[in-house]
Amino acid sequence: VILVVCLNPALDITHEVAAADWAGVNRPDAVHARPGGKGLNVARVLLATDTPVRVLGLAGGPTGSGVISGLSGTGVMAEFTEIGGETRRTFTVVDRSRETSALFNEPGPLIAPEEFAAFAAGYERALDGASAVVLSGSLPRGLAAGTYAALTATAAAAGVPVVLDTHGEALRLGAAAGPAIVKPNLAELEALAGRRLSRDQVAAAAADLRAAGAQAVVVSLGPDGLHAVTADGSWRAAPPAAVAGNATGAGDAVTAALVRGLVIGQPWPDRLRHAVALGTASAAAPVAGEFSPEDYARTLDAVTVRRPVGFSPSSRNAAPEQCGDPG
Amino acid sequence: VILVVCLNPALDITHEVAAADWAGVNRPDAVHARPGGKGLNVARVLLATDTPVRVLGLAGGPTGSGVISGLSGTGVMAEFTEIGGETRRTFTVVDRSRETSALFNEPGPLIAPEEFAAFAAGYERALDGASAVVLSGSLPRGLAAGTYAALTATAAAAGVPVVLDTHGEALRLGAAAGPAIVKPNLAELEALAGRRLSRDQVAAAAADLRAAGAQAVVVSLGPDGLHAVTADGSWRAAPPAAVAGNATGAGDAVTAALVRGLVIGQPWPDRLRHAVALGTASAAAPVAGEFSPEDYARTLDAVTVRRPVGFSPSSRNAAPEQCGDPG
Numbered sequence: 001v002i003l004v005v006c007l008n009p010a011l012d013i014t015h016e017v018a019a020a021d022w023a024g025v026n027r028p029d030a031v032h033a034r035p036g037g038k039g040l041n042v043a044r045v046l047l048a049t050d051t052p053v054r055v056l057g058l059a060g061g062p063t064g065s066g067v068i069s070g071l072s073g074t075g076v077m078a079e080f081t082e083i084g085g086e087t088r089r090t091f092t093v094v095d096r097s098r099e100t101s102a103l104f105n106e107p108g109p110l111i112a113p114e115e116f117a118a119f120a121a122g123y124e125r126a127l128d129g130a131s132a133v134v135l136s137g138s139l140p141r142g143l144a145a146g147t148y149a150a151l152t153a154t155a156a157a158a159g160v161p162v163v164l165d166t167h168g169e170a171l172r173l174g175a176a177a178g179p180a181i182v183k184p185n186l187a188e189l190e191a192l193a194g195r196r197l198s199r200d201q202v203a204a205a206a207a208d209l210r211a212a213g214a215q216a217v218v219v220s221l222g223p224d225g226l227h228a229v230t231a232d233g234s235w236r237a238a239p240p241a242a243v244a245g246n247a248t249g250a251g252d253a254v255t256a257a258l259v260r261g262l263v264i265g266q267p268w269p270d271r272l273r274h275a276v277a278l279g280t281a282s283a284a285a286p287v288a289g290e291f292s293p294e295d296y297a298r299t300l301d302a303v304t305v306r307r308p309v310g311f312s313p314s315s316r317n318a319a320p321e322q323c324g325d326p327g
Numbered sequence: 328v329i330l331v332v333c334l335n336p337a338l339d340i341t342h343e344v345a346a347a348d349w350a351g352v353n354r355p356d357a358v359h360a361r362p363g364g365k366g367l368n369v370a371r372v373l374l375a376t377d378t379p380v381r382v383l384g385l386a387g388g389p390t391g392s393g394v395i396s397g398l399s400g401t402g403v404m405a406e407f408t409e410i411g412g413e414t415r416r417t418f419t420v421v422d423r424s425r426e427t428s429a430l431f432n433e434p435g436p437l438i439a440p441e442e443f444a445a446f447a448a449g450y451e452r453a454l455d456g457a458s459a460v461v462l463s464g465s466l467p468r469g470l471a472a473g474t475y476a477a478l479t480a481t482a483a484a485a486g487v488p489v490v491l492d493t494h495g496e497a498l499r500l501g502a503a504a505g506p507a508i509v510k511p512n513l514a515e516l517e518a519l520a521g522r523r524l525s526r527d528q529v530a531a532a533a534a535d536l537r538a539a540g541a542q543a544v545v546v547s548l549g550p551d552g553l554h555a556v557t558a559d560g561s562w563r564a565a566p567p568a569a570v571a572g573n574a575t576g577a578g579d580a581v582t583a584a585l586v587r588g589l590v591i592g593q594p595w596p597d598r599l600r601h602a603v604a605l606g607t608a609s610a611a612a613p614v615a616g617e618f619s620p621e622d623y624a625r626t627l628d629a630v631t632v633r634r635p636v637g638f639s640p641s642s643r644n645a646a647p648e649q650c651g652d653p654g
Contacts, residue, residue, distance in 0.1 A: 022427065102353065106354070
């Protein structure tokens, strides 16, 4: 089973209005509330690809109860360590007349050291029998930036590989702890580098992140697909056509495909092809964590996976070529 | 103890942002969540004026739990019949840069007949020992427009007087069931009359509503105060100066003062003076159900209570005069 760690889940509330009055009273004609946060999106995609998954996280207050009850019936097996604070909400107003959305993200609860300790004890127990761990999303307040690094080290000690999808200092420290894969997006890689990155510079920055400790680095480039730097060399994987859409959902689907490929031992080119196809299908879906299987299957055949053109440290010995299965 | 019926409570969530991006991502710097709905506002004001109060209502789902847990520690004694649907949220975005607020009101749950029956059984039991009942707010979906009329009749059979604050058909039917006081605001009275009402027409429409069955009608006129039509004659009660502000909170404070005056046998002019002062103090408070005791005390001395000028059916025999205590 794949363990998905969800330290900062959310209840995602969406109000749809015909035309929003930003200075008055609105009566939304559709209201949705569903469990969210990157970890839960990853878990849902894994479940939808028939991959056994178990969620471990932190939740508290009535909103935490809303997350837990929202998961019942979805098939996601989740155990949340109860916290004294209240799980965060996100609130989206969809204005149909303007075709815009406004998103309001609550800061979320402050985690006490003893609450994290209780979670960490359960996490360590759950590693026994886990095939991989996904550490995904931002850390809640109160947890040190090195939290994901510590969880990565614990998993490594238990022989369980980690896929890490976070940003900032938590990513930098986490990568140094030796996860199997880190999956920054372009903005997150640029934030780490401290500057905008050209296409060639992405390859170099990804290689730097790998040199810092990660066994593989997969950068999600939005509609441009993925850039991967691995022990087997580097690849660019791209969808047949740019699909604008749900960027959060797309990134989480890429993470899900990467950990699934890791667990089943998929060669990197296949793994990346699935990751691009699942990411593209999820970008087209209105809700993060969902995708159309038809979109997934159709895109899968059309993804291109190539060795990157041009010099970069990790592709030094790799000639540009189109790859099938290098197995 | 005063019973306050709260069939459609809400969890009121407020996000404060420095400057809202209505087409982007916002990180509110202050988040508030508190139990709301007119009944709970009335209950809080009663409690703040040292009046014993007991809330009976309907609540369900994690948001219902949020309402219940939000009341713990406030001193409001509340018993909610559990429903299968989810209690509604209201969502307010306060944009400090523009000094505007956007409010989003969820439609709320659908109540099943057996859920209301369970509530009604508890209500009937609770009438034993109650000094008065407040029926306040809109009816949730699934309940007939005659629901407040039925609850009024049940209370009347138990000898317990009712103060009714609602609108539309629920008000029309409820007034016919003979409550001690109905408290429409001007807009609600106009909706019932089917047209805009001048000052004189307000007096006539209020008298009509009383003739339809209510023992007294008190119309809240916003900054213009109150117009009351009672068995003891008619009055206008006005604050010293117009205070713009929290209209919802003001109306609920007026209802609280009216039921309190009813229970302690306050003569109408005193009752109206307190209602205007408490309404005015509550209009000045940022949050419904709260007020500054200093504002209340200061305003109380400055409220004017007069017999209304001009002919109206209920003031036919009353000469214009300033009233102290007619007792």
